[in-house]
Amino acid sequence: MSTLALLLSQFVDALSQSALLFFLGVGLTLIFGLMRIVNFAHGALYMLGAFVGYSLGTWSGNYWLALAGAPLLVGLFGTAFEFSILRRLYRRDAHAFLMVTFGLALVVGEAVRLTWGSDALKVAAPPVLSGVVFLLDEPFPVYRLFLAATGIVVAVAIWQFLERSRLGLLIRATSQNADMANALGVDIKLIRSCVFGIGCGLAALGGVLAAPLVTASNGMAATVIIDAFVIVIIGGMGSFLGSLIGALLIGFVQVFGNYYAPDFALAFMYLVMLAVLVVRPGGLLGKEA
Amino acid sequence: MLRIEGMNTHYGASHVLQGVDLDMPQGRISAVLGRNGVGKTTMVKTIMGLVVQSGGRVHVGSTDITGWPPHRVAREGVAYVPEGRLIFPDLTVIENIQVGERKAGSAWPLARLLELFPSLRERAANRGSQLSGGEQQMLAIARALVSDPKVMLLDEPSQGLAPLVVRELARVIRLLREEGVTILLVEQNMKLAEAVADELHIMVKGRMVYRATPAVFRAEEETIRPRFLTV
Numbered sequence: 335m336s337t338l339a340l341l342l343s344q345f346v347d348a349l350s351q352s353a354l355l356f357f358l359g360v361g362l363t364l365i366f367g368l369m370r371i372v373n374f375a376h377g378a379l380y381m382l383g384a385f386v387g388y389s390l391g392t393w394s395g396n397y398w399l400a401l402a403g404a405p406l407l408v409g410l411f412g413t414a415f416e417f418s419i420l421r422r423l424y425r426r427d428a429h430a431f432l433m434v435t436f437g438l439a440l441v442v443g444e445a446v447r448l449t450w451g452s453d454a455l456k457v458a459a460p461p462v463l464s465g466v467v468f469l470l471d472e473p474f475p476v477y478r479l480f481l482a483a484t485g486i487v488v489a490v491a492i493w494q495f496l497e498r499s500r501l502g503l504l505i506r507a508t509s510q511n512a513d514m515a516n517a518l519g520v521d522i523k524l525i526r527s528c529v530f531g532i533g534c535g536l537a538a539l540g541g542v543l544a545a546p547l548v549t550a551s552n553g554m555a556a557t558v559i560i561d562a563f564v565i566v567i568i569g570g571m572g573s574f575l576g577s578l579i580g581a582l583l584i585g586f587v588q589v590f591g592n593y594y595a596p597d598f599a600l601a602f603m604y605l606v607m608l609a610v611l612v613v614r615p616g617g618l619l620g621k622e623a
Numbered sequence: 624m625l626r627i628e629g630m631n632t633h634y635g636a637s638h639v640l641q642g643v644d645l646d647m648p649q650g651r652i653s654a655v656l657g658r659n660g661v662g663k664t665t666m667v668k669t670i671m672g673l674v675v676q677s678g679g680r681v682h683v684g685s686t687d688i689t690g691w692p693p694h695r696v697a698r699e700g701v702a703y704v705p706e707g708r709l710i711f712p713d714l715t716v717i718e719n720i721q722v723g724e725r726k727a728g729s730a731w732p733l734a735r736l737l738e739l740f741p742s743l744r745e746r747a748a749n750r751g752s753q754l755s756g757g758e759q760q761m762l763a764i765a766r767a768l769v770s771d772p773k774v775m776l777l778d779e780p781s782q783g784l785a786p787l788v789v790r791e792l793a794r795v796i797r798l799l800r801e802e803g804v805t806i807l808l809v810e811q812n813m814k815l816a817e818a819v820a821d822e823l824h825i826m827v828k829g830r831m832v833y834r835a836t837p838a839v840f841r842a843e844e845e846t847i848r849p850r851f852l853t854v
């Protein structure tokens with residue numbers, strides 16, 4: 335493989351990895367920005383997305399239905415959870431949210447084990463995404479390209495939603511001053527429910543997209559939740575653009591680190607976070623920076 | 624238009640509002656004066672539903688809004704211009720106003736607001752944090768007006784503003800009265816309150832203790848001011 339082909343292959347690979355990380359990080363940061371809570375169940379909801387996607391795909395035989403349905407169902411579950419439980423806690427301190435979302439992670443983890451069992455489930459990509467394409471005469475998995483493209487499309491869609499839509503405007507206003515938005519007629523309880531659901535749905539989207547690469551397994555939640563926190567800390571808690579930059583940084587560090595210095599790949603991720611925190615303690619685009 | 628009867632509010636064990644009564648006819652400006660910490664801002668926040676009241680009733684027209692959440696109070700026609708303006712710092716001028724927009728056919732559409740506040744038109748694309756104090760105050764009023772309110776609550780609108788800007792503020796407040804908006808003005812700036820209000824009220828330790836027209840107040844000022852207003 336030529337050096338250029340190798341670099342191109344790694345570049346697309348890093349973009350696809352960044353896309354998966356972005357789906358996790360952006361949901362986490364949107365929820366934190368609006369509600370000032372750290373959702374410890376985010377990894378579990380990513381895992382739930384993979385399993386729900388597996389069942390939808392198996393039942394319908396249609397990957398695209400699974401891809402659209404799993405985020406929708408998990409998003410609705412997140413909205414119902416916010417509506418029924420989290421909403422009662424907003425006047426309490428942050429510890430209550432940590433306990434409750436950590437509890438949700440345990441409950442979801444156990445429910446997945448009881449429903450789908452403890453074995454990893456193989457999820458096949460649809461035939462149209464299963465082959466390889468040749469980039470500079472070298473084969474490259476179509477599914478990785480699809481992930482990278484999906485990441486770009488979703489990032490642009492979220493950005494446009496936040497910047498151009500009425501709901502996006504109200505989300506940004508509520509993130510900046512919830513009481514003032516409320517006094518201007520914005521139903522902030524409804525906004526919180528929507529955003530928690532959107533965040534959970536995005537995590538599930540990450541899970542259902544990751545499943546053909548890594549299988550749907552009980553261990554999925556634990557492996558990604560740390561990455562998601564690192565992304566959000568690097569980008570700045572509550573910043574959409576920050577989560578995008580954080581996901582790109584960590585995606586590239588993971589892929590290139592694994593190839594060129596596999597023994598230190600994990601350390602690189604934390605070194606990047608450390609460097610960012612030393613220079614900008616609030617994260618790259620965080621308010622406290 | 625706005626009627627408060629026996630409003631009581633607590634912050635923990637502290638009994639801040641101790642039976643506030645206020646009746647504001649439509650299209651009138653009522654100013655509430657008082658020393659720092661007597662409960663003026665708490666009264667405004669309680670009307671808006673931002674602070675939970677422990678007793679009394681609040682009516683807008685014939686509707687009892689007691690205990691309503693802030694967004695429902697706002698949708699009933701009460702607009703709030705808070706102390707310190709609380710502009711959304713990362714939203715543009717236009718976006719700040721759009722947050723308060725609710726219905727088509729408002730008496731105060733965006734185009735009219737930008738005519739009323741020419742400085743905002745010039746800075747339409749700027750973020751809230753980039754505006755001067757005076758511009759932020761005008762934006763806070765525009766953001767409240769766009770909802771086409773029946774009642775406006777203005778909490779210390781002249782705070783920190785240059786005299787020239789305060790004069791502009793007085794012009795806008797008078798214009799709003801001419802348009803039939805009922806205004807509750809909480810102020811430390813006596814000159815502004817006297818210049819625009821139809822009725823002056825003084826609050827002491829969570830109770831209304833004095834009510835008069837500006838003309839009567841001026842006649843009694845030498846006795847009233849040291850008794851209720853100066854520290």
